[in-house]
Amino acid sequence: MSTSLERGIRTWVAQIDAPIASFFTSCVHCGICADACLFFTETGDPKYTPIHKLEPMRRVWQQEYTFWGRLAKRLGFSKPVTEDELKEWEPLVYDSCTLCGRCSMVCPVGNDITYMIRKMREGMVAAGYAPEGLKAATSRSIRIGSPMGVRLPALQAQIKAAEAETGLTVPLDQEGADYLMLLSSAEIMQFSEIISAVTRIFDEAKVSWTLASKAFEATNSGMQIGSSDLAAQLVQRIVDAAEALKVKYVISPECGHAYTALRWEGPNLVGRAYPFKVIHILELLDELRAEGRLKTDGFEDQRVTFHDPCQIVRRGGIVEPPRNLLNMVAKDFVEMEEHGIMNWCCGGGGGVSANERADPIRRKAFDRKKHQLEGMGVAKLVTACSNCRNMLEEGLEDNHLDEDIEVVGLAEMLAEHLAVSNRADTGESTSTAKE
Amino acid sequence: MKDTRTVGEILSSQGISRRGFLKFCAATASMMAMPPSMVPAVAQALSNARRPSVIWLSFQECTGCTESLTRSHSPTLEGLLFDSISLDYHHTLQVAAGSAAEEAREHAMQENDGSYLVVVDGSIPLGNPGYSTIAGISNVDMLKETAAGAAAIVAVGTCAAFGGIPHANPNPTGAVAVSDIIKDKPIINVSGCPPIPIVITGVLAHYLTFGKVPELDDLGRPTAFFGQTIHDRCYRRPFYDKGLFAETFDDEGAQQGWCLYKLGCKGPVTYNACAVSKWNSGTSFPIQSGHGCFGCSEPDFWDSGGFYRPLSATTADVGTLAGVAALAGAAAGAAIGRMNRSHRARAQARHEKLTIDDIEES
Amino acid sequence: MTETEFLNWVRGPGMQIALAVFIVGMVYRVLENYLIGRKQSLAEPRGSEWTHGVGTMWRRSFTRAKLTTRGYVTLVAGYIFHIAFLVTLFFLAQHVEMFRSLLGFGWPALPPLLITITAVLGIAALLALLAHRLTDPVKRMLSDYQDYLTWFLTFFPLITGFLLINRVGIPYKTLLATHILSFELLLIAIPFTKLSHIITTFISRWYNGAIAGVKGVQS
Numbered sequence A: 001m002s003t004s005l006e007r008g009i010r011t012w013v014a015q016i017d018a019p020i021a022s023f024f025t026s027c028v029h030c031g032i033c034a035d036a037c038l039f040f041t042e043t044g045d046p047k048y049t050p051i052h053k054l055e056p057m058r059r060v061w062q063q064e065y066t067f068w069g070r071l072a073k074r075l076g077f078s079k080p081v082t083e084d085e086l087k088e089w090e091p092l093v094y095d096s097c098t099l100c101g102r103c104s105m106v107c108p109v110g111n112d113i114t115y116m117i118r119k120m121r122e123g124m125v126a127a128g129y130a131p132e133g134l135k136a137a138t139s140r141s142i143r144i145g146s147p148m149g150v151r152l153p154a155l156q157a158q159i160k161a162a163e164a165e166t167g168l169t170v171p172l173d174q175e176g177a178d179y180l181m182l183l184s185s186a187e188i189m190q191f192s193e194i195i196s197a198v199t200r201i202f203d204e205a206k207v208s209w210t211l212a213s214k215a216f217e218a219t220n221s222g223m224q225i226g227s228s229d230l231a232a233q234l235v236q237r238i239v240d241a242a243e244a245l246k247v248k249y250v251i252s253p254e255c256g257h258a259y260t261a262l263r264w265e266g267p268n269l270v271g272r273a274y275p276f277k278v279i280h281i282l283e284l285l286d287e288l289r290a291e292g293r294l295k296t297d298g299f300e301d302q303r304v305t306f307h308d309p310c311q312i313v314r315r316g317g318i319v320e321p322p323r324n325l326l327n328m329v330a331k332d333f334v335e336m337e338e339h340g341i342m343n344w345c346c347g348g349g350g351g352v353s354a355n356e357r358a359d360p361i362r363r364k365a366f367d368r369k370k371h372q373l374e375g376m377g378v379a380k381l382v383t384a385c386s387n388c389r390n391m392l393e394e395g396l397e398d399n400h401l402d403e404d405i406e407v408v409g410l411a412e413m414l415a416e417h418l419a420v421s422n423r424a425d426t427g428e429s430t431s432t433a434k435e
Numbered sequence B: 001m002k003d004t005r006t007v008g009e010i011l012s013s014q015g016i017s018r019r020g021f022l023k024f025c026a027a028t029a030s031m032m033a034m035p036p037s038m039v040p041a042v043a044q045a046l047s048n049a050r051r052p053s054v055i056w057l058s059f060q061e062c063t064g065c066t067e068s069l070t071r072s073h074s075p076t077l078e079g080l081l082f083d084s085i086s087l088d089y090h091h092t093l094q095v096a097a098g099s100a101a102e103e104a105r106e107h108a109m110q111e112n113d114g115s116y117l118v119v120v121d122g123s124i125p126l127g128n129p130g131y132s133t134i135a136g137i138s139n140v141d142m143l144k145e146t147a148a149g150a151a152a153i154v155a156v157g158t159c160a161a162f163g164g165i166p167h168a169n170p171n172p173t174g175a176v177a178v179s180d181i182i183k184d185k186p187i188i189n190v191s192g193c194p195p196i197p198i199v200i201t202g203v204l205a206h207y208l209t210f211g212k213v214p215e216l217d218d219l220g221r222p223t224a225f226f227g228q229t230i231h232d233r234c235y236r237r238p239f240y241d242k243g244l245f246a247e248t249f250d251d252e253g254a255q256q257g258w259c260l261y262k263l264g265c266k267g268p269v270t271y272n273a274c275a276v277s278k279w280n281s282g283t284s285f286p287i288q289s290g291h292g293c294f295g296c297s298e299p300d301f302w303d304s305g306g307f308y309r310p311l312s313a314t315t316a317d318v319g320t321l322a323g324v325a326a327l328a329g330a331a332a333g334a335a336i337g338r339m340n341r342s343h344r345a346r347a348q349a350r351h352e353k354l355t356i357d358d359i360e361e362s
Numbered sequence C: 001m002t003e004t005e006f007l008n009w010v011r012g013p014g015m016q017i018a019l020a021v022f023i024v025g026m027v028y029r030v031l032e033n034y035l036i037g038r039k040q041s042l043a044e045p046r047g048s049e050w051t052h053g054v055g056t057m058w059r060r061s062f063t064r065a066k067l068t069t070r071g072y073v074t075l076v077a078g079y080i081f082h083i084a085f086l087v088t089l090f091f092l093a094q095h096v097e098m099f100r101s102l103l104g105f106g107w108p109a110l111p112p113l114l115i116t117i118t119a120v121l122g123i124a125a126l127l128a129l130l131a132h133r134l135t136d137p138v139k140r141m142l143s144d145y146q147d148y149l150t151w152f153l154t155f156f157p158l159i160t161g162f163l164l165i166n167r168v169g170i171p172y173k174t175l176l177a178t179h180i181l182s183f184e185l186l187l188i189a190i191p192f193t194k195l196s197h198i199i200t201t202f203i204s205r206w207y208n209g210a211i212a213g214v215k216g217v218q219s
């Protein structure tokens, strides 16, 4: 069955729930959400007001779930949602929303607008209105296993390189390991240092872990495009692999939306609670720190700050761990004025970075981050999401700031400062040590 | 019986001094809010006015209005005025009784056709004419008959003006006001339960002086006396404005003379002259003696939510209403809510899994 | 209808009708929304729905919004309006007596001078909000006739109440009746318009807090 307007509307009817009905009922049209959204603040165009991005779905709610709306519909007074509108709204919903969740933090009546936009996308994609870039990425994810088309051999090559660099074994498909580590395509292709980093850290902390050849990709384009059906397929691969390897934990990597997809949406997508726990790499590292299993040496000598990845911090709930970890290795760690759950998005989340059409507005939206960094005098911008990292690097480059500010992944920074114990003293080798 | 002397002539024949007469004129003028410069003109006009014939009809009433008028001290200004009119019929005050009395009325009507005044106190029962009759004539018939040749009608007291207490819920006699029956004559409503004596005499004086009906408000009351509320002129008003209210009739606030709003005073919506002219020859008025205004000069004052309930208190019962409304809302909400729930469930059941082929095709 | 009939009507049957519509309407609306239902999350929670939900119901009263290009009218005038409106409504002695008659209990009132100030502030803030709604591109785009209707219905009791206390030429009885009527119109409008937010705000905040609370975030 192909996508259609009718299918989209039916999807919305199925998606609208009590919270959404309450949110639409409560909106007082104050526009405060606009000020929270970087696509509005950086363009000044009212059409980027978050609640406005939901207008077609609001009408469906009104026509399908309210007394007057139903009556008007029956009497033929209501304005049905049209194809033209969906066409007009497609860029609003996909190109100018990163699902960053900032608007949901400020709405005075308490509307979780981001929650609604996520559901809005379900109907949009079912109606056939989704950006080409995102469709292609989803297609690659489903058909190849990765939105960037990364296949196992590419990973294997990076594993080899990491093993060569660290002198340690990178475990693959090791049944019975405690932790299954996932990666994002960007980490495999661009930021592969992360593989050596976690290998060294886990070796030091004596963490029993593995990668899986059947499920190394953590990202989930299905969720970004807004299709629970496709998102579920992608999550299912991970669940299957984790179950096959009988791990206790699955580690979500430094990738924002992957965490949301796996940790918060996943069980609902596959329709059951997991037999394992999902833990974010930052959570795990912070636990190891607290247990004294993660020790570092020396400090960054320059001023650093932290860019909070929306899906990990505001929408993910991991607020303190990155700060605890940064303080281990940075003496001059300064917060941005708006930080933590109120930090601003990099501009490329929620599938925006996979959508070429959105490039111009995304680059414009980066001005927000630029303003945030102005006058802070930081030399390093630390983050914990490879997509953020890409966006930040690109944005700084656009603004000719790449000379002054370096973008760094948090786990990598920790690995650089990892205190290496004298293995001869302990005389014992961990499961990851090369025999 | 027709007396053709002027009011001035009559008064002087009764030994009333020019000074006393001027004092009356001054008092009346000031009550009617006329400037002092008008007093000589009033005196002049009154002196020269022809003594009019007045027919006083008492219907469903308690005689309070007449009491109010006659229980004033002597020598009274009101008394002066009484002397200056020819009260040809008043079945409480007149000596004649029975058919003699009715003859007097008919006689006065014939003699002064078109120029006599009719004063009415009491309401008129329409429910059953037998509820109140005089000499076998029902009130409504007598009113119609008497009003036919009148120059004007003065409805004295809230009963005549607005139906008053007989009109109060459930109004067993079907009592109505004069103005509900007579539509083609000027009617001056001098409301109050009872009305203030000087207001009655003032109205008569005005009529005598100017020969016409004074300026009236939209309820037919002379604005000269009913132009302001009790509250507008109440000496307790500063306490109202400061929010100082007596909570009970004998608390500290009551003793300090604080505002009686919370004790049910209806002064803010009551148009009358009590706070200015006072009662008992200017001795005091209800609020001054510690009791809130009932609003007796207003229509339906008996049915306006209780004398001791604050004006801003809602008059209707809302407790049960709220309960019933909540239940009704819950029932309707539950019904449509269930529809909503199954609407959603149906849409979910009809959902067909979106496949990557669907997306690639779109 | 005479002044008196008008006043007696609004104080009696009018008030009954308004309260009935308000109560039926709001109970209905809340259930109509609530009963649509929602899926319970299967993800292992990091925090409690209830504590965070209730927390957000309260916390969201204190804004986190840092306004940028649109200025502070919405925030400043919005706060002033709501506080002034609620104080005026709940702490004028005459109003307390009304609530006492409705609820069976009352509370101490504030001095009229203070209420006059809150009334003026409320009126000024509401005018500022209207001006902003008419000029700010975001609010203009979001607004339809309802936004202006609800503005008027909110303004009406404030202005008639203010006139009532500062007795102008209008006959008091009519003015009082109009004032009460304005309150009743406002009550009636609540379930049909965005004014439902006086109740549903707290439900929405609960959901917002609960959705974030499951993830361990204070929203």
Ligand code: HEM
Binding pocket: B268, B311, B312, B313, B314, B315, C010, C011, C015, C085, C086, C088, C089, C092, C094, C095, C098, C115, C116, C119, C157, C158, C159, C160, C161, C162, C163, C164, C165, C176, C179, C180, C183
């Ligand atoms: C905030 C919006 C307001 C609402 C919803 C409101 C509502 C009401 C209601 C319903 C009543 C009469 C209760 C009854 O008799 O059934 C009332 C009475 C009154 N209101 Fe307001 N009011 C508001 C604002 C004001 C303001 C701003 C003032 C003046 C500063 C004011 C002054 C009064 C006064 C003086 C009364 C009593 C009048 C009397 O009994 O003589 N009100 N109000």
Ligand code: HEM
Binding pocket: A028, A029, A030, A108, A109, C073, C074, C075, C078, C082, C085, C129, C130, C133, C147, C150, C151, C154, C186, C195, C197, C198, C201
């Ligand atoms: C305590 C519960 C309430 C909360 C949390 C709340 C919240 C809000 C917020 C955040 C706004 C947006 C401000 C703006 O438009 O600039 C708003 C607007 C408004 N609220 Fe409330 N409100 C509450 C109660 C009320 C009540 C009791 C009323 C009056 C009956 C009311 C009437 C309005 C009106 C008329 C607006 C629109 C103002 C405009 O035109 O901008 N609210 N409310």
Ligand code: SF4
Binding pocket: A036, A037, A038, A039, A049, A050, A053, A096, A097, A098, A099, A100, A101, A102, A103, A104, A113, A114, A117, A345
């Ligand atoms: S989630 Fe973020 S990007 Fe999307 S509308 Fe809200 S503030 Fe804007």
Ligand code: SF4
Binding pocket: A026, A027, A028, A029, A030, A031, A032, A033, A034, A051, A106, A107, A108, A109, A110, A111, A113, C142
């Ligand atoms: S901030 Fe909330 S209430 Fe205001 S316009 Fe946006 S969604 Fe509506």
Ligand code: SF4
Binding pocket: B230, B231, B232, B234, B235, B236, B237, B238, B240, B258, B259, B260, B261, B265, B266, B267, B268, B287, B292, B293
């Ligand atoms: S006692 Fe009555 S008339 Fe006097 S100020 Fe108080 S409310 Fe007004």
Ligand code: SF4
Binding pocket: B192, B193, B194, B230, B270, B272, B274, B285, B286, B287, B292, B293, B294, B295, B296, B297
């Ligand atoms: S104070 Fe009020 S109730 Fe008393 S006589 Fe005067 S008008 Fe009538």
